[in-house]
Amino acid sequence: MKSIARIFSTVAALLTLSACAAPLSTLDPAGPSATAISTLWWVMFWSSVVIFILMMAVLTTIWLRPGLARTVRPGKWIIYGGLAVPGALLTVLVGFALYTGERLLAHPIEDAPPRISAHGVMWQWQFSYPELGDVGPTRVLHIPAGQPVDILVTSGDVVHSFWVPRLAGKIDAIPGHENVVRIQADRPGSYQGVCAEFCGNGHTRMLFQVEAHEPELYANAVREAAQ
Amino acid sequence: MTDLTPETPSPIRLHKQLERIWGTGPGLQRLAAVNHTVIGKRFMITAFVFFAIGGLLAMLIRAQLATPNAAFVGPELYNQLFSMHGTVMMFLFAIPMLEGLAIYLLPKMLGARDLAFPRLTAYGYWCYLFGGTIIVVSMLFGVAPDSGWFMYTPLSSQPYTPGINADIWLLGVTFVEISAVSAAIEITVTILKLRAPGMSLNRMPLFAWYMLVTALMMVFGFPPLILGSILLELERAFGLPFFDPERGGDPLLWQHLFWLFGHPEVYIIFLPAAGAISTMIPVFAQRKIVGYHAIIAAIVALAFLSFGLWVHHMFTVGIPHLALAFFSAASAIVAIPTAVQIFAWLATLAHGRPRFDIPMLYIFGFFVVFVIGGLTGVMLAMVPFNQQAHDSYFVVAHLHYVLVGGFVFPMLAAVYFWLPHITGRQSVHRISVPAFWLIFIGFNLTFFLMHLTGLMGMPRRIYTYPSNFGWDWLNLLSSVGGFILTMGFALFAVDLILQFRFGRHFRRNIWKASTLDWAMPTRPTSYAFASLPKIEERADGIDPDRLGAELAAGKGYLGFARNNRMETLAVDMTTGRLEHLVVLPNATYLPLLSAGLTGSVVLCTLFKLYIGAIVFAIATVSSFFLWSRTTGLTTDSGPVPVGNGEFVPPDVEVDGSTPWWAMVFALSANGTLFASLIFGALYLWLVAPAWPPAEIADPGFWLWLAPVAMIVSSIVARWATGINRQGGNFAPALFAIVIIDGLTIVLISLALSALPDPTAHAHIATVAAILGYGWLHAAGGFCFALNGLMKARGGYVSARRSLPLRLSVLWHDYTAVTGVIGALLIGAMPMLIGMLEGVR
Structure with a gap:
């Protein structure tokens, strides 16, 4: 048992280690939304590892110890393996995921978060700041750190997708529609963003930077960048 | 018309008489073939050729991505590579492959001499070949589709893809889809009507159940994509703005139509493969399948559920969370019918006396790979996680685990299982085992790592990446795995050639299977059964050795050749009671002619020669009048003898004949x-x-x-x-x-x-x-x-x-x-x- 635990912790450490070096890693969250999703991932990952090992154990038992496998009646295989166990697990998982998802939505909150517009055109992002006197557009997305920010995502031509993996999940920029995603960077710093929906020859180049500033420095940073 | 049953001649004479009626002629007459054995093989061989082409494209993709900042191909070519890889694998390999297997096997498993509409089988094949050729040849001219296999608008619309590339996808794929829908209708009607007398629905072998459900899913699943393609082509060619947001259209409508097809498609691909597994596992477990009825209930449930999941491909387009919750739950629930099948198979193995052979090795591979694909599928069904993983390499990993695990591994097992049936030769297993391990290890090395690549933020469809994102070693190993996988497939191909060349001949039923497809000489004769069996038990528990000999001696129904006509029997849909005699059309060049004319319509539309397209469309319809011209009988005959002392009316004199039902399903589509x-x-x-x-x-x-x-x-x-x-x-x-x-x-x-x-x-x-x-x-x-x-x-x-x-x-x-x-x-x-x- 001890050795298994050691293997598990080594795997987790390796995964996290390699993830840390990656500026686009969802496993190295830097905000509440990405953290919640990463928790959901680790829960699902370890449950899946257990389920997979159990399945392989069953398969091996059938092959190597046929007598043992035969003690479970045929109907029970289907009722437990096919219906009861997956049914119970899935109900719990779906509930947990919906609860997580609901918390990440851009619900109205007491201190209305700043709203920033992200407009995707082939093949760059343009960020503007209607609440700061409509300055912009800037090529780098500037946000205040430590508080939620709502990004209004639109497109000027084809479908793009706004994704800053360390901060939150992605949302598509669809021509004719306006979508909102709430992001938050816990600490000031630079975060990498990328277009996640295939948008033609320049799709690969459609990267962008997110700069999170101390809240009191935010407005000035935007004005400076816009010049 | 005589009331006397024609006499059954000696087995050799009977064989010669039937072969003369059912056989395909030599030389150029092969182009007139309508026989299901011939066309089923053609479908499968052509599908494997396209699989090789799709695999080659994948190798080019892996070569480009092996190292950061690679300059092997630029974005223009790379976009064509991945668009074509997806299109070829989905539309030109997976679907035709399963159709080919069904066309080859179904009449043999159901106890019929052919499918319900042999000319339609041939027409479907030619449409597939011509459509596939148009799509693949476009690569040689550098104008292959480059907007992804999903063709999202507006990227695929005129302003952003002005060339012919997108038109090739829309018209070529629609051409192939028409072939798929016609095959689906034919398979549905064949399973429902052309079974051996006595084979009620609840005596049908599971493979037929799987194919029935699959074919019905195709009848209802493909039309949304066909409609979407027509509308998009109308937009591209004539400016009708269905998907243009500035003129009242919506790009999301395309996504809905595409995934309304696209998600059922996944199960359309998986179910026939699962049907093959449900056929092979009892043979190697040496006992009947556990949970026959549970499996049927599971696949029917799966079919219905699969039409309610399409939005899980669209979790990031901005649909309200509550609506997503519904689709998320439905996507998770779909794991249950899948689990029911997996545990039915495990229980069959547990309660049988499993014996090892090459097909079992691939089924083992299926279990491992598919279970992982299922687990990541449940993960992706969770909305928040999906919003991170969507359009990242995590999805690439997941879909390959599902499709390769759920389709390619079972199909490779099926190839080893039914190859002796096709060739009449026993397998030599010397290089089958190393081929399997190369495929298995290569596959997992390539795709398992991609889960992590995706979680580390690598988006799909980028043609290169900088070195500082931490993806270098993952991509390099994936590429190495890809080449190991290719070596495995190359060895597999060599193995097949060796089996054709050096396998020893065997008598009957090499695996000791208990389905009807083995109750015939192998290689199969053109007419499949010299006489048709009467089924008195569930048709996955018969004794092919005894029955095969009896049928060859002409002791069943229709053990004679009459009036140079291709005759087989139709039954009542549910009870399997003998109902009428079916007279099938003989070999003809008409399917080739009609498919050639249909192909000309497609080509003319592609090059915007609309007058020509209209002329050829009229010619195509006229050619179908030629099909109809001599079909049927010119006199009333009343019930005719069909052997075993029984008399039934011919198809033209009954209400629910096969063409009538085909019309019903065609109108459903x-x-x-x-x-x-x-x-x-x-x-x-x-x-x-x-x-x-x-x-x-x-x-x-x-x-x-x-x-x-x-x-x-x-x-x-x-x-x-x-x-x-x-x-x-x-x-x-x-x-x-x-x-x-x-x-x-x-x-x-x-x-x-x-x-x-x-x-x-x-x-x-x-x-x-x-x-x-x-x-x-x-x-x-x-x-x-x-x-x-x-x-x-x-x-x-x-x-x-x-x-x-x-x-x-x-x-x-x-x-x-x-x-x-x-x-x-x-x-x-x-x-x-x-x-x-x-x-x-």
Whole structure:
């Protein structure tokens, strides 16, 4: 048992280690939304590892110890393996995921978060700041750190997708529609963003930077960048 | 017609007589083949060729991604590579492969001599070959589709993809889809009607159940994509703005239509493979399958569920969370019927005496790979996680685990299992085992790591990446794995050639299987069974060795050759009671001709030679009249002997013959297409930007006359069959239909010409599309009435033989119903648009 635990912790450490070096890693969250999703991932990952090992154990038992496998009646295989166990697990998982998802939505909150517009055109992002006197557009997305920010995502031509993996999940920029995603960077710093929906020859180049500033420095940073 | 059962000659003579009737001629006569064994093999071989092409494209992709900042290919070429890889694997490998397997196996498993519509099988094959060739050849000219296999608009629309690339996808794939839908209809009707007497539904082998469900899913799953492709091509070629957000269209409509097809597609691919597993596992476990009824319930549930999941491909497009919750839960629930099947298979192995062979090795590979794919599938069904993983390499990993695990591994098992059936030679296993391990290890090395690559943020469809994102070692190992996988497949190909060349001949039923497909000589003869069995137990528990010898000796039904006709039997759908005699059409070049003409329509449309397209379309329809010309009988025969002392009527004298049912399913597919069109019209009204339109389409009172004419036509069609049933002269009624349908065409043309410019707004474009749909159906009714007249002149219609008239009734009823619905929607549009401010 001890050795298994050691293997598990080594795997987790390796995964996290390699993830840390990656500026686009969802496993190295830097905000509440990405953290919640990463928790959901680790829960699902370890449950899946257990389920997979159990399945392989069953398969091996059938092959190597046929007598043992035969003690479970045929109907029970289907009722437990096919219906009861997956049914119970899935109900719990779906509930947990919906609860997580609901918390990440851009619900109205007491201190209305700043709203920033992200407009995707082939093949760059343009960020503007209607609440700061409509300055912009800037090529780098500037946000205040430590508080939620709502990004209004639109497109000027084809479908793009706004994704800053360390901060939150992605949302598509669809021509004719306006979508909102709430992001938050816990600490000031630079975060990498990328277009996640295939948008033609320049799709690969459609990267962008997110700069999170101390809240009191935010407005000035935007004005400076816009010049 | 004699009342005496023809005598059964000696087995050798019987073989020679039947072979002369059913066989395909040598040399160029091979082009006239309609035989299911021949065409099934052609489908599978062609699919494997496309698989090799798709694999080669994948290798180029892996070569480019092996190192950061690679300059092997640029984005223009890379976009073609991945678009073509997906398109080829989905449309030109997976679907045709499963069709080929079904075409080859189904009649043999059901105890019939061929499929219900041999000429349609051949037509489907040629359409597939021509369509696939158009798509693949486009690569050689550097104009292959480059907007992804999912063709999201507006990227695939005219302004952003001005070249011919997207048109090749839309027209080529639609061409292949037509082949797939016709195969689906044929498979459905064959399973429901052409079974051995006594094989009730609950005695059918599981493979037939799986294929029945799959084929029905294709009938209802493919039309949304066909409609979407037609609408997008109309937008690209003529500027009708269905998907243009600035003119009242919506790019999301394309995504809905695409995934309405795309998700069922995944199960359409998985189910036949699962059917093959359900057939092979009992053989190697040496016991009957556990949970026969549970499996049937599971796959029916899976089929229904799979149509309610499509939105899980669209979790990031901005649909409200509550709606996503529904699709998320449905996507998780779908794991349950899958788990039921997996545990039924495990229980079969647990309660049997499993023995090892190469197919079992691949089934082991299936278990490992598919379980991982299922687990990541449940993860992706969770909305928040999906919003991180969507469009990242995590999804690439997941979909390959599901499709390779759920389709390729089972198919490789199936190849090793049925290859002796096809070649008549025993396997030599020397290099099968190393080939398997190369494939298994190579696959997992390539794709398992991609889960992590995706979690580390690598988006799909980028042609290169900088070195500082931490993806270098993962991509390099994936590429190494990809080349190991390729070596495995190369070894597999060599292995197959060796089996063909050096395998030893064997007598019968090499695996000790207990399904009907082994109760025949292997290699199979063209007529499959020298005489047809009577089934008295579940058809996955028969003894092929005993039964095969009896059938070869002509001791079953139809153990004789009669009038140079290809005869087989049809049964009652549910009970399997012997119902009628089916006379199938002999080998002919007509399918090749019709497919060539259809291909010319596609090519002309591709190069915008619309006059030519219309000419060839008329020629295609005319060629179908040639199909119909000599089908049927010119005299009433009454019940004829079919052996075992039994007498049944021929197909032309019964109500529910196979063409009638084919028409029912064809109209079901057509109805799904129409429903998708109505969905599209209402969706745009409710959701699309840039509404209300500046101008409202009002086709005037012509619009209201058209459905009235359609109803009248449908009443007259019924009247014509009534007259015929009483032996009267129905020709004047058919003439009346021809005239009314001609009038309907004129009325709808007037309504169309009264419309404002349909390129101005999607509202007008959808009205035009609905009118166009009605126009085509009036024209179709015109053809059915003409066909009735032609058949009557040839003496093929009598009070008993009324099929041409009844087909015409079905068509006209359908036209009238859709015509009324379409007219009501068009008529209600001005009011609906007036309500917009309230509902949005």
